[in-house]
Amino acid sequence: MNFVYRVSGLLVASDQPLPLLARTRDEGVAPDVTIHFAPVPDEEGRACGAFIVFGPERLDLLVPQVLRVRIAAGRSLTVDVAAGVPTGAVQTYLLGPAFAALLYQRGLVPLHAGAVRTEAGGAVAVAGHSRAGKSTTTRALMRAGHALLCDDQLVVDAASGLAQAGYPALKLWGGALAHFGEAAGEAVAAGLDKYHVACADGFDTSPARLQAVCVLVADAELHAPVLERLPFPEAVAALGTLAHHAYVAHALGCRPGLFRFSAELARRVPVFLLRRPDNLDGLDAVVDRVREAALG
Structure with missing residues (x-):
């Protein structure tokens, strides 16, 4: 090897x-x-x-x-x-x-989330389903000075809240590449206008304690992002739907473990719903709301 x-x-x-x-x-x-x-x-x-x-x-x-x-x-x-x-x-x-x-x-339970370092040395996660804008928001946070911890798949220990580093790359759609002025790497898959973008210079390899999880939802009717903290039951439910490729966990008999993970993490880490406009114009305001969540 x-x-x-x-x-x-x-x-x-x-x-x-x-x-x-x-x-x-x-x-x-x-x-x-x-x-x-x-x-x-x-x-x-x-x-x-x-x-x-x-x-x-x-x-x-x-x-x-x-x-x-x-x-x-x-x-x-x-x-x-x-x-x-x-x-x-x-x-x-x-x-x-x-x-x-x-x-x-x-x-272990991988969350469908990216994460960056915060000013306090912890981490904040940007979670959501496909096309929610996770990687785009993560890239905007990096542009604002936050080091990348992971993109798309986050491993965090629910008992301690310790989030692990993934690897130094993002997957961005063509429109996001143009917005950030990034050069496209290899395509994520044949026929998709989505590309790997290496981010070695802004990557932090050490684990960090998770300060907050922001669950992104794109809303075409919004003109500004809206942040709200989820009560515990809703936080558990939200985390339960965000285990990455959860159907595989169900097939392997891990469903009870998913619930235990979601409940324990929701007890330890605040979970927020972050509804954002369905465009790239207000990314700076979205970054501000994520930072607000990290501050509790």
Whole structure:
């Protein structure tokens, strides 16, 4: 294993380079997770969305004509890539749904959220469903001086509130790229106007205590963002819907763990609903509301 990285608090060793990840100097330490690029045999199992489940300790992510990833015991990922598939697409599926399934096998819950460092040295999460504007808001927070902790998939320990660093890259839609004047990297997937953007210069690798979670909702009728703190029951419900690729956790028998995670995190960390205009014009005001949430 020539390539060693740290992702979401785990030491990851791969036999091929993963350009989006940040190399680490922990080469002498046994890895938590190994990634091998090798053929994966086709086997019959229970279909669950993009996954084929053989049991709680073994399942495959299958994206036809792109790749097949075997996820085993929370410790290994075997990646079988179709010929000609770009690296960007491989890493989209490997570091997204495949890694989420591996985290569930390890008893961890990844939130569908990005996160940045706050002025106080903690972290604030920007959560939401697809197209809520998480990565765009995270990039706007970086522009305002906040270091990136992660994009799209956040691992946080509910008992301590400690959030782990992901990897130094964002996924941005073409309109957001133009807004920030960013150069497009590789496409996230074929046919999508969404791209990987490396952010090594603004990335913080150390974990941080989570100060707040902002759940983003785009609202075409709003002209200014509106922030409100959610009462505990609503906070638990909101977090429960934001486990990333939660249907995989259900298929692996992790549903009770999702509820316990949501309740414990909601007790420890304030959760806010942040409704924002469905455009890029008011991003500075959205950043101000996220900062307001981080201050409690």
